[in-house]
Amino acid sequence: xxxxxxxxxxxxxxxxxxxxxxxxxxxxxxxxxxxxxxxxxxxxxxxxxxxxxxxxxxxxxxxxxxxxxxxxxxxxxxxxxxxxxxxxxxxxxxxxxxxxxxxxxxxxxxxxxxxxxxxxxxxxxxxxxxxxxxxxxxxxxxxxxxxxxxxxxxxxxxxxxxxxxxxxxxxxxxxxxxxxxxxxxxxxxxxxxxxxxxxxxxxxxxxxxxxxxxxxxxxxxxxxxxxxxxxxxxxxxxxxxxxxxxxxxxxxxxxxxxxxxxxxxxxxxxxxxxxxxxxxx
Amino acid sequence: xxxxxxxxxxxxxxxxxxxxxxxxxxxxxxxxxxxxxxxxxxxxxxxxxxxxxxxxxxxxxxxxxxxxxxxxxxxxxxxxxxxxxxxxxxxxxxxxxxxxxxxxxxxxxxxxxxxxxxxxxxxxxxxxxxxxxxxxxxxxxxxxxxxxxxxxxxxxxxxxxxxxxxxxxxxxxxxxxxxxxxxxxxxxxxxxxxxxxxxxxxxxxxxxxxxxxxxxxxxxxxxxxxxxxxxxxxxxxxxxxxxxxxxxxxxxxxxxxxxxxxxxxxxxxxxxxxxxxxxxxxxxxxxxxxxxxxxxxxxxxxxxxxxxxxxxxxxxxxxxxxxxxxxxxxxxxxxxxxxxxxxxxxxx
Numbered sequence: 371x372x373x374x375x376x377x378x379x380x381x382x383x384x385x386x387x388x389x390x391x392x393x394x395x396x397x398x399x400x401x402x403x404x405x406x407x408x409x410x411x412x413x414x415x416x417x418x419x420x421x422x423x424x425x426x427x428x429x430x431x432x433x434x435x436x437x438x439x440x441x442x443x444x445x446x447x448x449x450x451x452x453x454x455x456x457x458x459x460x461x462x463x464x465x466x467x468x469x470x471x472x473x474x475x476x477x478x479x480x481x482x483x484x485x486x487x488x489x490x491x492x493x494x495x496x497x498x499x500x501x502x503x504x505x506x507x508x509x510x511x512x513x514x515x516x517x518x519x520x521x522x523x524x525x526x527x528x529x530x531x532x533x534x535x536x537x538x539x540x541x542x543x544x545x546x547x548x549x550x551x552x553x554x555x556x557x558x559x560x561x562x563x564x565x566x567x568x569x570x571x572x573x574x575x576x577x578x579x580x581x582x583x584x585x586x587x588x589x590x591x592x593x594x595x596x597x598x599x600x601x602x603x604x605x606x607x608x609x610x611x612x613x614x615x616x617x618x619x620x621x622x623x624x625x626x627x628x629x630x631x632x633x634x635x636x637x638x639x640x641x642x643x644x645x646x647x648x649x650x651x
Numbered sequence: 652x653x654x655x656x657x658x659x660x661x662x663x664x665x666x667x668x669x670x671x672x673x674x675x676x677x678x679x680x681x682x683x684x685x686x687x688x689x690x691x692x693x694x695x696x697x698x699x700x701x702x703x704x705x706x707x708x709x710x711x712x713x714x715x716x717x718x719x720x721x722x723x724x725x726x727x728x729x730x731x732x733x734x735x736x737x738x739x740x741x742x743x744x745x746x747x748x749x750x751x752x753x754x755x756x757x758x759x760x761x762x763x764x765x766x767x768x769x770x771x772x773x774x775x776x777x778x779x780x781x782x783x784x785x786x787x788x789x790x791x792x793x794x795x796x797x798x799x800x801x802x803x804x805x806x807x808x809x810x811x812x813x814x815x816x817x818x819x820x821x822x823x824x825x826x827x828x829x830x831x832x833x834x835x836x837x838x839x840x841x842x843x844x845x846x847x848x849x850x851x852x853x854x855x856x857x858x859x860x861x862x863x864x865x866x867x868x869x870x871x872x873x874x875x876x877x878x879x880x881x882x883x884x885x886x887x888x889x890x891x892x893x894x895x896x897x898x899x900x901x902x903x904x905x906x907x908x909x910x911x912x913x914x915x916x917x918x919x920x921x922x923x924x925x926x927x928x929x930x931x932x933x934x935x936x937x938x939x940x941x942x943x944x945x946x947x948x949x950x951x952x953x954x955x956x957x958x959x960x961x962x963x964x965x966x967x968x969x970x971x972x973x974x975x976x977x978x979x980x981x982x983x984x985x986x987x988x989x990x991x992x993x994x995x996x997x998x999x
Contacts, residue, residue: 411781
């Protein structure tokens, strides 16, 4: 049916460079940075339009903070922790930022076909995921603010001053983004919002099998062992050092190392899942 | 049955004077087809969705890719527009390999898949703007192009409303606009009118013709509506079981079936009737389908009395005899042995 065609035609196909030079058309690749900004802008707009999606992340930390401080303050005081509100503030901020991601929006994009619409553009594939993480960074940094206000109301002051507050938000936000790789990996692997929602279960052992309620010295037996292995322990320690102890390289570096480790694993998983989703394509 | 009764390549080549072959020759290149597939194949596990597809669509054509559900139409489109990696064979679109130079292909093709692929939480304008950014259109061009497209797809003030408030027809039109933002050379439309009301369907047809005639855009259109392929496409390929079984202009394909068809509806035994008609010298071919016998003849009116008398005396009653021109559905029946679907009734 098409055997009459000149088989040499395909050999004369223009090269990409030739076509770019010749072409009067304006469409081209935007480049990673512009792609990233474009993807992130849409994602941030989605958050602003559907604030309901982040309300749990606003309410849960306030709840924990008020309940934990109210219930345990005297006990902690008796055990030697003088400022229990300061001790709990990092727990509140970690519970605010952990698990906040655009993974559900990504599942929706996959289900509606809009993800494919984006794949049909010359967008850098990495930007499709990194752009969402940039948006997450903006969102989790914003989520730290109400927690800081709460802390100020509870009379918590920062031993490291205003720069310390900035560092506190930066460490918490870095943790939040490092963690997002997990929900993204699940979203890309399964395309299922139920699976993404169930990833929330991971949050409990991470947040509670650690030094969330009492200092390390007070943890007993198996919990002490588990908390030693839990990266959140080190993130909490670095945040607490900023609030209570002043600038201390040790805990800060350990916290950042824990974030880097979790981030490396989770983001590797996310990009592997992205490659998996693109592989058949 | 794989023999194509016609080869349209020669007729098509002469219809492209506007492409200025001299300009290409100066560059040391020949005009390349808009779409060229050789042995293109895709399997899913043991299921063969597309089996050795050979296809050439010249620049400026409207090519109709026709077949029933599950024939491999969508899988073919998804491979050609870089969404799906072929299992075998190769394809170029706008001169670029769909696997090796996928980004170059993406810069040059516009795609509207079966379901409108939109973000319901954004406004139409926001989606158009994002599309323009990802194709790196400069601000002024993007604004001009978006204004044109809003006009074109007739979305008016709705463009600033969230997509969630749009009707099905409006979503389709916005989806089409998104596919056009970067002024593609080749447009893939996968069942663009499935599920649309007749008015919206006409609007899409008008737009497809306009894009082709005024902007010289090559259009690759899949459809299961025979009348759609007939109305729009300069050339039609019929795909069945993952293979291109026949290809040509709608007229050529219809002529290949026979100049006229005599359709006899009977009550009674089919087999002797079928044999009686086949035995007639003026009947070129005869197919039995349910209670209908469809005989291809040179001249319908001349054949009717002979057909009627051939059936006389057999254990049956003739319920109806009619003469009609062949439709693409008859072509489909001829090459695949099956009717394409319920929509066939509409084109009779």
